[in-house]
Amino acid sequence: MSRSRTFGKSTPAGIVARYLTLLAVLAITIGPLLWELSTSLKAKTEDVFTATLRFLPSQPTLQNYAEVARTIPVWQFAANSIVVAVFYVGGNLVGATIAGFALARLRFRGRKLVFGLFLSTLVLPAEVTIISQFQTIVKLGLADTLLGVALPSMIGALNVLLLRNAFMAIPPDIDEAAIIDGANVWQRLVHIGLPSVKGILSVVAILSFIGAWDDFLWPLLVLQSPDKLTLTVGLAYLHSTFSADPRTIAAGAMIALLPIVVLFVALQRFFFRGVGEGAVKG
Amino acid sequence: MALPRRHPSARSRSVSLHRWFTPWVLVIPAVLWLAIFSLWPAINTFVLSFSNVRTLTGGQFVGLRNYLQMLADPQLHDAVFNTVLYMVVCIPLLTFLPLLLALLVEKQLPFIGFFRTVFYFPVIASAVVVALIWQWLLDDRGVINGLAQSIGLVHGAVPFLTDRWLLLFSAIALTVWKGLGYYMIIFLSALGNVRRDLHEAAAVDGAGLVRRFWTVTVPGVRATMTLVAVLICVNAMRIFTELYILGGSTGGVGGQDVSIVMLIQGAASGSNGQLGYASALSVFLFVITVGPMIALARLNRSADR
Numbered sequence: 001m002s003r004s005r006t007f008g009k010s011t012p013a014g015i016v017a018r019y020l021t022l023l024a025v026l027a028i029t030i031g032p033l034l035w036e037l038s039t040s041l042k043a044k045t046e047d048v049f050t051a052t053l054r055f056l057p058s059q060p061t062l063q064n065y066a067e068v069a070r071t072i073p074v075w076q077f078a079a080n081s082i083v084v085a086v087f088y089v090g091g092n093l094v095g096a097t098i099a100g101f102a103l104a105r106l107r108f109r110g111r112k113l114v115f116g117l118f119l120s121t122l123v124l125p126a127e128v129t130i131i132s133q134f135q136t137i138v139k140l141g142l143a144d145t146l147l148g149v150a151l152p153s154m155i156g157a158l159n160v161l162l163l164r165n166a167f168m169a170i171p172p173d174i175d176e177a178a179i180i181d182g183a184n185v186w187q188r189l190v191h192i193g194l195p196s197v198k199g200i201l202s203v204v205a206i207l208s209f210i211g212a213w214d215d216f217l218w219p220l221l222v223l224q225s226p227d228k229l230t231l232t233v234g235l236a237y238l239h240s241t242f243s244a245d246p247r248t249i250a251a252g253a254m255i256a257l258l259p260i261v262v263l264f265v266a267l268q269r270f271f272f273r274g275v276g277e278g279a280v281k282g
Numbered sequence: 283m284a285l286p287r288r289h290p291s292a293r294s295r296s297v298s299l300h301r302w303f304t305p306w307v308l309v310i311p312a313v314l315w316l317a318i319f320s321l322w323p324a325i326n327t328f329v330l331s332f333s334n335v336r337t338l339t340g341g342q343f344v345g346l347r348n349y350l351q352m353l354a355d356p357q358l359h360d361a362v363f364n365t366v367l368y369m370v371v372c373i374p375l376l377t378f379l380p381l382l383l384a385l386l387v388e389k390q391l392p393f394i395g396f397f398r399t400v401f402y403f404p405v406i407a408s409a410v411v412v413a414l415i416w417q418w419l420l421d422d423r424g425v426i427n428g429l430a431q432s433i434g435l436v437h438g439a440v441p442f443l444t445d446r447w448l449l450l451f452s453a454i455a456l457t458v459w460k461g462l463g464y465y466m467i468i469f470l471s472a473l474g475n476v477r478r479d480l481h482e483a484a485a486v487d488g489a490g491l492v493r494r495f496w497t498v499t500v501p502g503v504r505a506t507m508t509l510v511a512v513l514i515c516v517n518a519m520r521i522f523t524e525l526y527i528l529g530g531s532t533g534g535v536g537g538q539d540v541s542i543v544m545l546i547q548g549a550a551s552g553s554n555g556q557l558g559y560a561s562a563l564s565v566f567l568f569v570i571t572v573g574p575m576i577a578l579a580r581l582n583r584s585a586d587r
Contacts (some may be wrong), residue, residue, distance in 0.1 A: 131550050131560045136322070157320065272480075
């Protein structure tokens with residue numbers, strides 16, 4: 001890269017260099033994902049091993065996807081993951097929103113204490129409390145249930161704090177004007193609060209969904225019955241039991257990967273905008 | 283959910299009702315969750331760690347027995363060693379590579395949104411999926427071995443997944459690859475705080491790209507770098523899925539590629555899981571995470587002003 005280039009004005013050579021670097025990083029980033037996609041589309045007759053390094057399948061086929069479905073109830077697993085995700089997203093959107101609103105916009109005794117409690121739980125990595133949580137779920141009779149998987153994360157302290165910060169940013173005059181106009185707490189939440197925190201709400205929704213869909217350790221502990229597994233646990237099971245054929249594993253991995261990628265691409269505008277608002281810190 | 287607008291006579295009554303009652307209605311669900319699924323488990327983990335409780339049976343107080351068992355466990359020694367190695371390798375890689383990546387996608391250029399989005403894909407992919415993909419790449423007959431052999435770099439397959447050290451470094455590589463986009467986004471928002479005029483002044487003084495990176499950009503994002511380093515520390519201690527999938531649930535050939543969380547999961551799983559012992563391991567995990575965590579909380583507070 002030329003030394004005289006400034007950050008403000010780019011030379012054509014600088015721009016070319018930048019795009020070449022971007023393309024190189026792109027290859028590193030999605031190369032492995034595409035290779036897996038390609039493997040999942042290769043027929044049984046095609047050698048997927050090193051003897052023939054071919055990126056594109058010679059005869060693309062979906063038979064590996066049918067094979068996964070024959071080996072494990074993969075669509076059932078996907079449905080289970082969606083159920084868990086709906087609990088996660090719904091619980092966090094409602095629970096964290098109302099709590100964040102109260103902490104930011106309402107005065108009440110004990111508010112600082114509650115806020116401090118939320119803050120303090122951030123120093124507890126989930127893995128530390130997971131054993132006791134597991135015991136709680138067993139005692140509640142929710143072991144080996146999807147509700148048991150979803151319940152502990154349905155209201156996350158971090159989400160409460162994110163929403164509190166977002167609600168704090170609304171100018172207090174607007175609230176005062178609304179109170180004078182006779183708006184009650186719910187009306188202020190719905191008409192003034194929610195419209196101003198849409199960005200963060202979408203970030204919370206996206207992150208909750210990804211969290212539920214991708215989680216592994218907790219459902220691995222809670223779930224036992226083969227028909228109740230979530231997708232990630234089911235995939236690990238597929239992998240440990242039938243590790244012989246990389247094509248089948250690849251097809252299973254794609255069933256877990258593609259929906260989340262499609263969802264993210266569809267919502268990435270909101271995500272990057274929400275993050276850009278400076279709301280996600282660490 | 284908007285309630286019908288009350289007329290003025292009813293209003294004063296509803297306002298006084300709301301004064302103490304409504305805020306609590308709004309925060310109670312979250313507080314309950316916090317109490318049941320965070321605070322109580324934190325205390326209870328400590329209590330359980332002194333008992334021999336199992337998944338389906340209650341236990342008795344056994345004093346320090348779990349802790350003594352833990353300290354004598356050679357696998358825990360391996361786990362701690364692996365964790366430290368994880369941190370030492372990941373901290374420089376995951377503080378500098380994502381910063382460079384953030385600089386690369388910082389400017390509004392055509393298609394830059396596309397690159398940002400795609401660079402984030404490994405972050406949103408499940409760690410299980412990522413580990414399955416990398417296992418296939420690193421297989422004795424996988425594409426990385428294939429490429430290395432076809433260009434004559436090595437003869438015979440490199441045992442990425444069966445060698446104690448290669449497996450650990452493979453897991454580290456996977457973690458770095460998956461983490462790049464995440465930290466890139468954090469740096470991207472921090473770069474907004476780097477003063478443009480300093481860059482321009484340095485450029486006028488004849489400072490090149492590398493020099494401006496070290497004298498303007500790095501000092502400008504130093505607080506974020508510290509935050510990221512602490513996050514990496516904490517995440518290194520929590521490492522689980524990568525090693526579990528790449529090496530198998532028993533920690534690779536010979537069982538030396540374990541992490542602390544793998545030991546916790548191993549002890550607790552099954553219908554006769556040793557929850558007491560697993561709790562002692564959890565307390566240990568907490569103790570060694572608390573240092574970086576306190577640093578993190580401090581940083582968060584100062585970042586919040």
